[in-house]
Amino acid sequence: MVPNLPSTPVRPATVSDLDALVALELHAFRGDRMSRAQYRRHLASPRATVLVADTPGEGLLGSALVFFRTGSSRARLYSIATAAAARGRGIGASLLAAAEDAARARGCRALRLEVRMDNIAAMALYERAGYRRIGSYAGYYEDGEGAWRYEKDLAGS
Ligand SMILES: CC(C)(COP(=O)(O)OP(=O)(O)OC[C@H]1O[C@@H](n2cnc3c(N)ncnc32)[C@H](O)[C@@H]1OP(=O)(O)O)[C@@H](O)C(=O)NCCC(=O)NCCS
Numbered sequence: 001m002v003p004n005l006p007s008t009p010v011r012p013a014t015v016s017d018l019d020a021l022v023a024l025e026l027h028a029f030r031g032d033r034m035s036r037a038q039y040r041r042h043l044a045s046p047r048a049t050v051l052v053a054d055t056p057g058e059g060l061l062g063s064a065l066v067f068f069r070t071g072s073s074r075a076r077l078y079s080i081a082t083a084a085a086a087r088g089r090g091i092g093a094s095l096l097a098a099a100e101d102a103a104r105a106r107g108c109r110a111l112r113l114e115v116r117m118d119n120i121a122a123m124a125l126y127e128r129a130g131y132r133r134i135g136s137y138a139g140y141y142e143d144g145e146g147a148w149r150y151e152k153d154l155a156g157s
Pocket residue numbers: 028029078079080081082083086087088089090091092093094115116119120121122124125126128
């Protein structure tokens with residue numbers, strides 16, 4: 001078993017991370033992928049935060065994307081991914097914690113997300129971090145798979 005890293009360094013992404021972000025997106029997701037143009041737009045948007053796990057000597061091993069809406073106290077975790085070869089080392093958990101910190105820093109009370117009903121690893125990550133199921137959407141993804149909706153109360157954590 002690979003030992004968990006105590007904490008993986010996570011930082012806000014910049015335009016210089018675009019190539020690595022797109023490469024990670026291509027290998028981490030089979031469908032519903034974010035394009036380079038979309039990432040470029042989100043990097044420049046005041047309503048989005050792109051985070052990357054940047055490990056010394058190993059480069060960019062994970063990313064997360066959080067959206068904010070004006071007037072809403074709920075942020076949305078739109079995407080989170082760890083490079084396949086680096087999974088199980090705590091990188092996803094570090095990215096999730098950083099996404100929550102980013103939402104708190106923007107005054108948000110809660111973080112919401114959707115996850116494929118067949119994505120066991122992601123559901124385990126969220127539930128371990130204190131997210132609770134608040135509903136579902138049938139046929140949410142490109143291939144027809146449904147989504148569970150999860151939320152975490154950030155004030156209580
Ligand atoms: C989901 C994902 C981000 C998890 O990243 P990760 O870096 O491997 O996660 P971590 O190592 O931080 O694991 C944290 C917790 O998640 C759970 N988990 C992670 N991988 C798991 C797996 N394969 N099976 C079961 N639980 C798993 C565990 O509870 C784990 O805690 P533990 O190791 O202390 O038991 C990663 O599998 C991934 O990138 N998947 C493809 C993209 C994706 O599906 N993203 C989510 C939807 S947007």
